[in-house]
Amino acid sequence: MKPAGTTRRFRYARRILTVALALAAVCFGAASFLPGTPSSSSSLMPLVCRAQRKQFIHAILAKGELQSAVNVDVKCEVRSRLSSWVRILEVVPEGTNVQPGDFLVRLDSAFLEADLLQQQIACEQSQAALVQAQSAYQSALSARQEYLDGEYRLQRQKLQMKLFLAEEELRKSRDLVQSSRKLASKGYLTFKQLEADVFAVKSAENTVSSARVALDVLDNLTKVRRLNDLDSAVAVGKARLASREQISAANLKQMSEIKEQIEKCIVRAPVAGQVVLAHLHHNDHSHMVEPGEQAREGRALVRLPDARSMEVKADIAEENVALVVAGMPVTIALEAFPGRPLKGRVKWVNEYPKPEDWFGPASKQYETIITIEDPFPGLRTGMTADLKILAAEENQALQIPSQSVLKHGDQCYVLTTDGGRWEAVPVEVGRDNGRYTVIVSGIDEGAEIVLDAASHRGKVDLPELPRENG
Structure with a gap:
């Protein structure tokens, strides 16, 4: 009877031998599936394959992300005179399906409402100044018309009347002198009396001349000067009125814009779509649109x-x-x-x-x-x-595994072995999809070639490549 230790060692050795024989059988079976590989010398012979005709597909793999070809970017249209940023207060959840006019984002309008109050005060002040300018302009126009139709006409009528009376007095004085000369020639009047009548004529002539000068001064000097003053007052009033109108219009426009900006603090959907929240980029960081974040004019808030x-x-x-x-x-x-x-x-x-x-x-x-x-x-x-x-x-493209192609300079080769004799066969290659390469010419269908050509590069004679100059 054998000792127990000897029996255990025998069983252990038998198990090891069984496992070794099984591994050898697996290796032998795997080697036998390789075409053209001798089973007796698998460790010495290279792995080979055959050129086959089959469908060749060159597919490029990539990763991508879905997006819509038609997008409507809903942007922030709110701006402030004091800051370029506006705070986001409320945002519709991402993925919400919305219709035109539905709520999307609410922006902080507190600073705009403060601007609106100040602008309303400015509008009221500019409106009061505009009313004063209109009144001053109308007063200047009335003063000019009043002078032409009133004061000037009265003065001219008075001077014309004075001239008329002076001319009438001159006519009478001349008639009297003629009568006095006739009477003096007959001795009815003395020389002094005649001389007094002649002096009266000269006095009347001076009075007529003075009346004519006064009328000419009124028409050509006084009237021109007064009209210049009045026209200047009208021009100044008109300019001030235009300025006040522009200021008032600008203030009203600015107030309208502020009201419009306040309305734009409630962002609504212009079209139907599914909400995709945008990302805000500032301070070298990217933040999704959410309450508390800052937005600025022109930045996208939501994409539909x-x-x-x-x-x-x-x-x-x-x-x-x-x-x-x-x-x-x-x-x-x-x-x-x-x-x-x-x-x-x-x-x-x-x-x-x-x-x-x-x-x-x-x-x-x-x-x-x-x-x-x-x-x-x-x-x-x-x-x-x-x-x-x-x-x-x-379809039906002649192709071989890509690792079977050996590139040497500008020429491609495949390696063949026949009874231990190695040969590099030049081939013209076509497309390569990373796994298989299309063979245009050089070998025929069914040709047996070495699978891993690069590993056996040193077993074939390849033409010497020309040396690069320099």
Whole structure:
């Protein structure tokens, strides 16, 4: 009878041997599935594959985010004379479906109401000044008309009457002198009496001349001077009235604008849509629109996307952007709706890369828009989408695994081995989707080639590459 320790050691050794034989069988079976690989020397022979004709698909994978192609940005239209910021007091919850005229955001209007009170006082003061200016202007016009139709006419009539009386007196004096001369020639009057009548004529002539001068002074000097003064008063009154009218109109307009600004503190939906709250950017930080945050004029508060016109915005890496063109078909898979793929097409690829972000991807990214051809209800902006862009598709294309292609300079090769004899066969390659490469010429369908060409590069003779100058 064997000792117990010997029996246990025997059982343990038998188990180890069984496991080793099983592993050997698995390795042998796996090696036998590789085409053209001898089972007796799998560790010495390279892995090989065959060139096959089948459908070639080159798909570019990317991630994107749903957005609406038709968006209405509802912006803050409130401004203040003292500050460019306005506080947000109330916001409708994101995702709310709204109709035109529904409430969206309420902004703080306290500072505007204080401005309105001050502006009302300014409007009342400017209105009082306007009334005074109107009265002064009308008084100036009345004074001018009063002078022309009243004072001037009375003065002129008096002077005309004085001139008329002087001329009449002159006529009488001349008639009297003629009579006196006849009487004096007959001796009825003395020389002194005749001389007195002649003096009366000269006095009457002076009186007529003085009356005519007074009338001329009134028409050509006094009237002109008074009209200049009165016209100046009218012009000053008119200018002051225009100034007061402008000031009053400006104050009224400003008060109207303040009232309009107060009304704009209640932001309402201009169109129907589903509320998407915007982000406010200030002080190098991004904040979602919410009560207590600050907004400023022109900044978007709410976006109302049209769910009937959805699209996907994605970023395409620089190494793939040349392969993506408008019109390419796209398969869209939404994380929110697994098993319900959507069809789309590339609408637009930006010509310029996005600004580089310190925390973003290392390669440059190009913004790309994909339209959705068959949207279904329930799509929302911001949903994550996995994109499969069909860049190329070819039926019955001769292709091999991409790792079977060895690039040497500008020429591509595949490696063959026949009975230990290695050979580099030049080939012309077509498209490469990262897994398979299309062969245009160089080998035929069914040709057996080395799978991992780069690992066996040193086993073949390749032409020497020309040296670069310098």
